[in-house]
Amino acid sequence: MVRGEASPADRLLLTVNQAAGCLSLSRSHLYRYVQTGELRSVKIGRARRVPVSALEEFVQRLQDEQAEEVAW
Numbered sequence: 001m002v003r004g005e006a007s008p009a010d011r012l013l014l015t016v017n018q019a020a021g022c023l024s025l026s027r028s029h030l031y032r033y034v035q036t037g038e039l040r041s042v043k044i045g046r047a048r049r050v051p052v053s054a055l056e057e058f059v060q061r062l063q064d065e066q067a068e069e070v071a072w
Helices: 016-023 026-035 054-072
Strands: 013-015 042-044 047-051
Touching: 013 016, 013 026, 013 054, 016 026, 016 047, 016 054, 026 047
Parallel strands: none
Antiparallel strands: 013 047, 042 047
16 A cells, blocks of 8 residues: 555545445445345445445445345
8 A cells, every 4th residue: 555545444535436346246246236226325426436435335235125025
């Protein structure tokens, strides 16, 4: 890592590749979630970024949905 550069854990916004790595998913899967609106993202100029808070919400929603399925 370059000196002075924030680690992914310290960032507020991640690239799609970084976000995919955090979730252990492929880049194309992550783009699909962004495109369908299941995962929030922001556009800065031409760059697409995923807020860390959106990743946390996404994972929590998946856990909640699966907990509901198990309750049946």
